[in-house]
Amino acid sequence: MATATTTTFHMACKFITSTPLNYQNLPPSSQIILPLYNLHSNSLNNLQSTSSTTCRRRVSPVYNAVKAEESLQYKTSPPVSSKLVLVIGASGGVGQLVVASLLNRNIKARLLVRDPEKARTLFGEQDEDKLQVYKGDTRNPEDLDPSIFEGVTHVICCTGTTAFPSRRWDGDNTPERVDCDGAKNLISALPSSLKRVVLVSSVGVTKFNELPWSIMNLCGVLKYKKMGEDCLINSGLPYTIIRPGRLTDGPYTSYDLNTLLKATAGERRAVVIGQGDKLVGEVSRLVVAEACLQALDIECTEGQIYEINSVKGEGPENNKDRWEELFRAATVQ
Numbered sequence: 457m458a459t460a461t462t463t464t465f466h467m468a469c470k471f472i473t474s475t476p477l478n479y480q481n482l483p484p485s486s487q488i489i490l491p492l493y494n495l496h497s498n499s500l501n502n503l504q505s506t507s508s509t510t511c512r513r514r515v516s517p518v519y520n521a522v523k524a525e526e527s528l529q530y531k532t533s534p535p536v537s538s539k540l541v542l543v544i545g546a547s548g549g550v551g552q553l554v555v556a557s558l559l560n561r562n563i564k565a566r567l568l569v570r571d572p573e574k575a576r577t578l579f580g581e582q583d584e585d586k587l588q589v590y591k592g593d594t595r596n597p598e599d600l601d602p603s604i605f606e607g608v609t610h611v612i613c614c615t616g617t618t619a620f621p622s623r624r625w626d627g628d629n630t631p632e633r634v635d636c637d638g639a640k641n642l643i644s645a646l647p648s649s650l651k652r653v654v655l656v657s658s659v660g661v662t663k664f665n666e667l668p669w670s671i672m673n674l675c676g677v678l679k680y681k682k683m684g685e686d687c688l689i690n691s692g693l694p695y696t697i698i699r700p701g702r703l704t705d706g707p708y709t710s711y712d713l714n715t716l717l718k719a720t721a722g723e724r725r726a727v728v729i730g731q732g733d734k735l736v737g738e739v740s741r742l743v744v745a746e747a748c749l750q751a752l753d754i755e756c757t758e759g760q761i762y763e764i765n766s767v768k769g770e771g772p773e774n775n776k777d778r779w780e781e782l783f784r785a786a787t788v789q
């Protein structure tokens with residue numbers, strides 16, 4: 457028993473110390489991100505709150521990294537899509553990979569971000585018909601103006617904050633406010649015409665009272681994520697919830713995104729999907745981003761919740777049929 461408890465404790469410690477908890481001793485996220493993407497110094501001070509902003513075409517390292525990755529898979533440029541995907545949390549680890557892939561696939565993206573300048577530096581200058589940036593904080597219902605959702609066909613929400621107190625909680629940006637209140641505000645503001653809403657949550661949300669999850673949940677992150685999930689489930693909107701294991705290979709762990717993405721794609725391509733909150737493990741952010749994009753188009757994922765891990769080996773890449781197979785195989789009848 458003592459051994460089992462010790463093992464569980466070590467597992468919990470490993471999980472926790474390798475999650476955003478350890479960001480609390482790092483410089484603010486902006487300072488981590490800035491050297492990563494060769495930020496440009498142009499100011500976007502003229503941006504208006506809740507007004508659309510054109511990002512003019514300019515070279516962007518994160519966009520190029522994903523483009524290089526995907527160019528191996530696309531023989532010709534993909535046709536322009538009729539979708540308009542709203543991404544919330546677009547400046548985060550998963551979110552920026554989602555946006556870069558949307559751009560690369562000619563899918564129109566609209567971003568709701570707290571800091572439009574960050575979005576511009578991440579994604580470069582793009583035509584307004586490809587990328588629109590709105591300023592907003594999901595904790596503030598008044599930021600979620602109906603104009604933001606006009607024309608939007610699909611939504612991917614990958615907002616989050618650290619599980620434990622850190623600088624990213626500054627200004628009351630806690631799990632309760634982001635994962636619960638923010639998610640609820642957003643979901644309440646979404647139009648019923650949407651074709652799909654994908655929410656990135658976490659494994660362990662149904663077990664926040666059990667070890668090792670109860671340690672992770674000391675400040676309530678899993679409980680509040682579950683409340684956000686429940687709000688979406690009860691909203692009547694067509695949803696898919698993606699619950700990642702511990703995220704790896706994110707931009708926070710390397711200062712060279714090109715190298716990082718190549719290494720990530722090379723080593724952790726194989727995807728493991730489960731249901732019932734039984735999966736424990738790690739998953740590449742690139743795989744989570746791809747799962748979100750694929751779920752938009754795969755009918756059987758509607759109304760479903762999936763846990764996702766990735767391991768070394770060959771994966772589905774961006775092949776819809778292979779993703780559909782994976783989702784179908786995981787879906788409990």
Ligand SMILES: NC(=O)c1ccc[n+]([C@@H]2O[C@H](COP(=O)([O-])OP(=O)(O)OC[C@H]3O[C@@H](n4cnc5c(N)ncnc54)[C@H](OP(=O)(O)O)[C@@H]3O)[C@@H](O)[C@H]2O)c1
Pocket residue numbers: 474475476544545546547548549550551568569570571574592593594595614615616617618629634638656657658659699700701702703704706741
């Ligand atoms: N780290 C892990 O091991 C792990 C494990 C399982 C699940 N998850 C979850 O997976 C998701 C993606 O994780 P990640 O590491 O890629 O995320 P991340 O890098 O922490 O990014 C979070 C995003 O949420 C945005 N955000 C935070 N508060 C906001 C607010 N009040 N209003 C609007 N946007 C807000 C951030 O914007 P700013 O740039 O303005 O801060 C950022 O774009 C998160 O929900 C996370 O909790 C993480």
